Every structure is written in C-alpha cells, then in structure tokens.
Amino acid sequence: MADSIFFLISLLLLLNLQTINSSLLWQNCPSDTNYTNNSSFRSNLDLLLASLSSPSTAAAGFLNLTVGSQPPSRANGLALCRGDVSSSSCQACLASAAVDIINQCPNGTRSFIWYDDCLLRYSNESFFSVVNTGYQYWAWNANNATDPQKFDSLLGNLMDTLTLEARGSERLFAAGTANVSVFNRIYGLVQCTRDLSPDDCYLCLRQMVASIPSCCDSKQGGKVYSPSCILRFESYPFYNLSAVGAPPPQAPPSPSSNSSRPNEAIGGNSNNGRGTILFIVIPAAAAVLLFLCAIFICCRRTKATMPRWKPLSQKLNNKHQAEIRGAExxxxxxxxxxIATDNFSDANKLGQGGFGPVYKGRLENGEQIAVKRLSRGSDQGLVELKNEVLLVAKLQHRNLVRLLGCCLESDEKLLVYEYLPNTSLDKFLFDPLKRVQLDWARRFKIIEGIARGLLYLHEDSRLKIIHRDLKASNILLDANMNPKISDFGLAKLFGVDETQGNTSRIAGTYGYMAPEYALHGLLSIKSDVFSYGVLTLEILTGQKNNNYRGSSSGYSVDLITHIWRNWTQGNVLQAIDQMLVNQCPTQEVLRCIHIGLLCVQEDPVQRPTMADVVIMLNSHSVSLPRPSAPAFVNHSDSTTIEANGVLGRGRNYSENKVKATKFSINEVSISELEPR
Structure with a gap:
C-alpha cells in the first residue's frame, strides 16, 4: 500500500507540472546607467523584446539578437526557455518576462530576469558567448536529506553526469535522476544559454555545481542560477519527464485491489471470475517482482559507485573530510x-615538481588535460591538494590556470588541470635556445598578465588570497604565450578586510620570499608583490635570481644586487637580456625595471600594491617614486637561512620552520596605504 501511495503522489505531482504557471524567481537591475523613454535605445529595446517573446523564439527555445547598428543605442538581447517546457509554455513565460523586465527594471540599459521556465536578458553592450557567473540566485528546499552523506555523494555523481551530458548536447541541456532508495530519487537538471561553446558551458556548470555546498548543503532540493547557466535538483519530479525522454513514475498494479473487485465487474460467474483474477494477479505479481529486482540491482550499482573520495577517509581528519566533500x-x-594518461606512462610525463610528477592526458571527449600526481605517503601534499581544490575551484580569471577537478581514489591523489601546451615560463626564460622566442612584446605581455592575475587574487576575487610561491616555474603559458598563475598548494586565504598575518611556518622558495616573511613570518599581499618584483627582473634579464653569479666588481653578487648597482651607475640596460637591446623600446624597459625595483623594496610599505603596478605598466603619465636599495642587496654575502639543518639558496621550503642567522633587519609593521 505504501509503495502505491508513493507512486500515486509522484504521478499527481508530474501531472500538475503542466498546470503550474512559471513564477518569477529573480531579477537584476543595475542602476548605474539608464536610458530615457524617448531615446533610440528604448526604440531598439522595444523591437528586441518583441522578437525575443515571439512564437518563433518559443518554438526554438532560444534566440540571441542585436537591434540597432550604433552603440550605445544598440540593444543586445537573449531569450532562453528551459529544455523540458513546451513551446506554448515557453511563449507565455517570455511574454510575461518582456513586460516584467520593463516594469521591474525601468530605464536600465542592462538587466536580466529569471523565471522557473525561462530567462530574458538585454544590454547595450554585447555579452554573447561570454560566461557570466558573477551574479547568482540561490534557493533551497527547507527539508534536510535523511542520509546527508549518501545524498550528497549521489547528487555529486548525478551533477557530474549531467554536466558532461549538457556539454555534449546540441541544446546544452540535460536532465536525469539518481536512486537514493527504492522509493526515493534525486531529480536533476542543468542548462546553459546556447550562445556559449560546449567548453564554456562545461566551465559555467562546474561553477554552479561548486556552489551547491554553499547554498544547499544536504538539502532535499536547490536552485543555483546565473545569467549563463542554471542548475536545479529536487527529491520530486519538477520537470517534464516525457519531454526529456524519461518515463514518468508508474504505480505498480496492486494484487490486493484486483482480488477485491466484485466478480460481476470481471466476469459472469464465480469460476470465470476466479480464473480472470488469477490471470491478472499472476502477471502483476511477476511484474512487481521484476521491478523490485531491477531496483535492487540499481541500488547495488549505486552503492558500488558511491563517494570516490572515501578510500582516503582514514587518512583525513574530520576538517579535511568536510572541506573536500564540498568539492566532490x-x-x-x-x-x-x-586511460587518459596511458597509465601514467613516462612518455606522457611533462615534468616533476615539489608536489610530484605531472602528466599529459587526453579524455574520451578529446579534451587535453594535465594531471598532477601527489607522491604517495606525502601528508604535506594532501594539505596542498585540499588547498588547491578549495581555492582554485572558486577562482576564474584568464591569468589563472583552470582547475577541472581532482581524483581521490585507491590512495591516489590527483589534480586535473587544463593542458597548456607551452608548459612553464622557466622552460623558455632560462633556456638559451628557447629564450629567443620571448621577444619584448611577449615578455611585456607576460609581465602584465601576471600582474593582472595577482590583482585578481588580492582584490578582485570573492576570496583574498596570498599565493606565497610565485616564481617562473609556477607561471604556465598557453598556446598564445599568455601567462597563467598555477600551483596554489601553499596559498593562504585571508578575510576580505584582513591585510596581514603572522605565521611561524614559512612556505615558499628562497630568493622569491620577502624579508619580513622569510625572517619573521609576517605575511601580507606585499609578500606576493616582492615575489612579483623578483620575477619581473628575471623576465627582463633572462637570469635566475637564485643562481645568478654576475661579477661587476670582482666578486659574486646576486641578480637584484647586480641590477641595483647598474641602476645607480646609470647603465642598467647592460643588465637586461642582450637579445632585447635592439628590439625593445628603451623607455618601456627602463620603466619595467623601475617597477621591479619598487616591488623588491625592503620596507613593505614602500612597495606598491598590484593595483598600482597594473596602472604603472599601462600609463606612462603616472610618475614613479624613486626606489631605495632593495632588500638583501647589502647583505647577500652574510645571509643564511636554515631549514631542517640545511643551509643554502634555492631550496623550495614547504611549511618548514625557518630560522634566520647572521642577518638583522628593522621590525616592520605591515599595512596598506591606498590612494583616495
């Protein structure tokens, strides 16, 4: 009886989907720019909205259109209906949206509005084919899952599957279910606007999936909507199952109900009635038995593919389990x-880092990937892996490497990244043959790109992050030699309003670490600025700071000292890579050296912020302050850092306690002075 009631309720819910009107969920109406009612933009907007809400748009389920030829009066718009709704429901939703977006967002030059069944968006600027997840709408079912761990695991697997299906779908849409128990399912749906490429759709949906723990952790249902893609899951069928090729839940025939019918309803006499009853009951009972067997098999398969991170649970404390579960x-x-890496073959090995080896691979869909493989038995690497998954998954910038995911299975700890064909900057910069490919234009683009990536980490992202290990080997280059900051294993997350931190555990690579951090554990965004300054000077000279032994006065000096002495003597161009001398604009090179020296100042207060650096690089009208002697420049021969009893330069220290000897420096107070 209970199973019949359950299926009956599910069936009624499914049928009611056809009669529920699409409700307004969310609108975004920026008020920074407006139009007047008699303007050319309003005329173009009216034409645009009429087209976006037309029957032909509803029939296709999607349209992106531009009306008007000249900005700023040009109106760009996009309409999208959920992949499972009928054309009539789609048109009704878009017609309501075209009216409501004017009423809800009067006189705004860019707005968007979401309903259960459709999206409508317009702007006076082109936004087509650009992923936008900067605005998100979250909603959740107030009921908690009865078994949160199992529910979250199945939900993660379902969303992984749907994300990949949507990526390969012509409509960039997918819906499906996962069995929680015999009578409970998770129903999921994902969709992107069709102006996006499949890869951009995949990226957008990954970000939506990553938001689930923040909005709807262990809830029975949730919605995560952005202007470019949507995600929804519920414990009941909220979408049209028949429209996506899934059969609606069917109530199995009940033997008891058939046998209780009067004989007259199925036959003329009692013998015929009993025979007819048996004829109905036996096949029905067999059908129910087969149905239960199928459910049992599905549950066994589901159990076999439950949380893939569980094999590591014995090595993770509760805090790490909870955090990594959020990125499941x-x-x-x-x-x-x-399969993608040919079982981690040496032929696919790209290199070796402090984390472990890195391999090239190709997924079944043809996408190339780079896989970091944590050395087995490395507890420190596990912390770094957790750091990268939790931080990089939330960061999206053209100058940051894109994390696709991770694998925690059978004692393997793997990070999966986008593949960048030109590997890392150090492979070009410090190779006498490959360095010729780095002309001035490319070097300046790399210097500027790294600055913009750091600016995003420090100020523009939702998180405030100190990288702590910025160096040439952690800058990857794509096919067009655009730089991408990588390796966030040592990154430190700060609160939005925090400007400094103090730690007795020093991490990073000596030669790139700021003095107040290396010697006293004082950490701030100015620590990254120092590393950026060292890296900039390396790019300009083609020499490593750690291993440089230039001789300008008969004895060995480090790179920064060598540049500073040439700077004070007025012949700093002799210190740059001589391949650049005849091809670079002298003033631009001098300005970059000047900025590099400002970044490696001993006093962090005297170093610019990355916002200042970006302005300095792009505006020659901004005057630069006079640099003082850089950090370490007068102490290169008496500076020693001891880590675990090992003395020397160039070591990559990963969370080792560091003791400074034979070196003194004034105590500094780390603060940020921002221009008003």
Missing amino acids: SLLFDLESIR
Whole structure:
C-alpha cells in the first residue's frame, strides 16, 4: 500500500507540472546607467523584446539578437526557455518576462530576469558567448536529506553526469535522476544559454555545481542560477519527464485491489471470475517482482559507485573530510585518468615538481588535460591538494590556470588541470635556445598578465588570497604565450578586510620570499608583490635570481644586487637580456625595471600594491617614486637561512620552520596605504 501511495503522489505531482504557471524567481537591475523613454535605445529595446517573446523564439527555445547598428543605442538581447517546457509554455513565460523586465527594471540599459521556465536578458553592450557567473540566485528546499552523506555523494555523481551530458548536447541541456532508495530519487537538471561553446558551458556548470555546498548543503532540493547557466535538483519530479525522454513514475498494479473487485465487474460467474483474477494477479505479481529486482540491482550499482573520495577517509581528519566533500562535484574517477594518461606512462610525463610528477592526458571527449600526481605517503601534499581544490575551484580569471577537478581514489591523489601546451615560463626564460622566442612584446605581455592575475587574487576575487610561491616555474603559458598563475598548494586565504598575518611556518622558495616573511613570518599581499618584483627582473634579464653569479666588481653578487648597482651607475640596460637591446623600446624597459625595483623594496610599505603596478605598466603619465636599495642587496654575502639543518639558496621550503642567522633587519609593521 505504501509503495502505491508513493507512486500515486509522484504521478499527481508530474501531472500538475503542466498546470503550474512559471513564477518569477529573480531579477537584476543595475542602476548605474539608464536610458530615457524617448531615446533610440528604448526604440531598439522595444523591437528586441518583441522578437525575443515571439512564437518563433518559443518554438526554438532560444534566440540571441542585436537591434540597432550604433552603440550605445544598440540593444543586445537573449531569450532562453528551459529544455523540458513546451513551446506554448515557453511563449507565455517570455511574454510575461518582456513586460516584467520593463516594469521591474525601468530605464536600465542592462538587466536580466529569471523565471522557473525561462530567462530574458538585454544590454547595450554585447555579452554573447561570454560566461557570466558573477551574479547568482540561490534557493533551497527547507527539508534536510535523511542520509546527508549518501545524498550528497549521489547528487555529486548525478551533477557530474549531467554536466558532461549538457556539454555534449546540441541544446546544452540535460536532465536525469539518481536512486537514493527504492522509493526515493534525486531529480536533476542543468542548462546553459546556447550562445556559449560546449567548453564554456562545461566551465559555467562546474561553477554552479561548486556552489551547491554553499547554498544547499544536504538539502532535499536547490536552485543555483546565473545569467549563463542554471542548475536545479529536487527529491520530486519538477520537470517534464516525457519531454526529456524519461518515463514518468508508474504505480505498480496492486494484487490486493484486483482480488477485491466484485466478480460481476470481471466476469459472469464465480469460476470465470476466479480464473480472470488469477490471470491478472499472476502477471502483476511477476511484474512487481521484476521491478523490485531491477531496483535492487540499481541500488547495488549505486552503492558500488558511491563517494570516490572515501578510500582516503582514514587518512583525513574530520576538517579535511568536510572541506573536500564540498568539492566532490569536481571529482574524476581514477580509471578515466589512467586511460587518459596511458597509465601514467613516462612518455606522457611533462615534468616533476615539489608536489610530484605531472602528466599529459587526453579524455574520451578529446579534451587535453594535465594531471598532477601527489607522491604517495606525502601528508604535506594532501594539505596542498585540499588547498588547491578549495581555492582554485572558486577562482576564474584568464591569468589563472583552470582547475577541472581532482581524483581521490585507491590512495591516489590527483589534480586535473587544463593542458597548456607551452608548459612553464622557466622552460623558455632560462633556456638559451628557447629564450629567443620571448621577444619584448611577449615578455611585456607576460609581465602584465601576471600582474593582472595577482590583482585578481588580492582584490578582485570573492576570496583574498596570498599565493606565497610565485616564481617562473609556477607561471604556465598557453598556446598564445599568455601567462597563467598555477600551483596554489601553499596559498593562504585571508578575510576580505584582513591585510596581514603572522605565521611561524614559512612556505615558499628562497630568493622569491620577502624579508619580513622569510625572517619573521609576517605575511601580507606585499609578500606576493616582492615575489612579483623578483620575477619581473628575471623576465627582463633572462637570469635566475637564485643562481645568478654576475661579477661587476670582482666578486659574486646576486641578480637584484647586480641590477641595483647598474641602476645607480646609470647603465642598467647592460643588465637586461642582450637579445632585447635592439628590439625593445628603451623607455618601456627602463620603466619595467623601475617597477621591479619598487616591488623588491625592503620596507613593505614602500612597495606598491598590484593595483598600482597594473596602472604603472599601462600609463606612462603616472610618475614613479624613486626606489631605495632593495632588500638583501647589502647583505647577500652574510645571509643564511636554515631549514631542517640545511643551509643554502634555492631550496623550495614547504611549511618548514625557518630560522634566520647572521642577518638583522628593522621590525616592520605591515599595512596598506591606498590612494583616495
């Protein structure tokens, strides 16, 4: 009886979907720019909205259109209906949206509005084919899952599957279910606007999935909507199952109800009635038995593919388990990575880092990936892996490497990144043959790109992050030699209003670490600025700061000292890479050296912020302050850092306690002075 009631309720909910009107969920109406009612933009907007809400748009389920030829009066618009709604429902939703967006967002030059069934968006600026997840709408079911761990695991697997299906779908849409128990399912749906490429859709949906723990952790249902893609899941069928090719839940025939019918309803006499009853009951009972067997098999399969991170649970404390569980939607299965990398063959090995080896791979869909493989038995690496998954998954910038996911299975700890064909900057910069490919234009683009990536980390992202290990080997280059900051294993997350921190555990690479951090554990965004200054000077000279032994006065000096002495003597161009001398604008090179020296000042207060650096690089009208002697410049021969009893330069210290000897420096107070 209970199972019949359950299926009956599910069926009624499904049928009611056809009669529920699409409700307004959310609108965004920026008020920074407006138009007047008699303007050319309003005329173009009226034409645009009429087209976006037309029957032909509803029939296709999507349209992006531009009306008007000249900005700023040009109106760009986009309409999208959910992939499971009928054309009549789609048109009704878009017609309401075209009216409501004017009423809800009067005189705004860019607005968007979301309903259950459709999206409508317009702007006086083109936004087509650009992923926008900067605005998100969250809603959740107030009921908690009865078994949160199992529910979250199944939900993560379902969303992984739907994200990949949507990526390969012509409509960039997918819907499906996961069995929680015999009578409980998770119903999920994902969709992107069709102006996006499949890869951009995949990226957008990954970000939506990553937001689930923040909005709807262990809830029975949730919605995460952005202007470019949507995600929704519920414990009941909220979408049209028949429209996506899934059969609606069917109530199985009840033997007891058939046998209780009067004989007259199925036959003329009692013998015929009993025979007819048996004829109905036996097949019905067999059908129910087969149905229960199928459910049992599905449950066994589901159990076999439950949380892929669980094999590591014995090595993780409760805090790490909870944090990595939040990123479970980013998990890859080990078998697919083994196939992609030819079982981590040496032929696919790209290099070796402090984390472990890195391998090139190709997924079944043809996408190339780079896989970091944590050395087995490394507890420190596990902390770094957690750091990268939780931080990088939330960061999206053209100058940051894109994390696709991770794998925690069978004692393997793997990070999966986008593949960048030109590997890392140090492979070009410090190779006498490859360095010729880095002309001045490319070097300046790299210097500027790294600055913009750091600016995003320090000020523009939702998080405030200190990288702590910025160096040439952690700058990757894409096919067009655009730089991308990588390796966030040592990154430190700060509160939005925090400007400094103090730690007795020093992490990073000596030669790139700021003095107040290396010697006293004082950490701030100015620590990254110092590393950026060292890296800039390396790019300009083609020499490593750690291993440089230039001789200008008969004895060895480090790179920064060598540049500073040439700067004070007025012949700093002799210190740059001589391949650049005849091809670069002298003033631009001198300005970059000047900025590099400002970034490596001993006093962090005298170093610019990355916002200042970006302005300095792009505006020659901004005057630069006079630099003082850089940090370490007068102490290069008496500076020693001891880590675990090992003395020397160039070591990559990962969270080792550091003791300074034979070196004194004034105590500094780390603060940020921002121009008003």
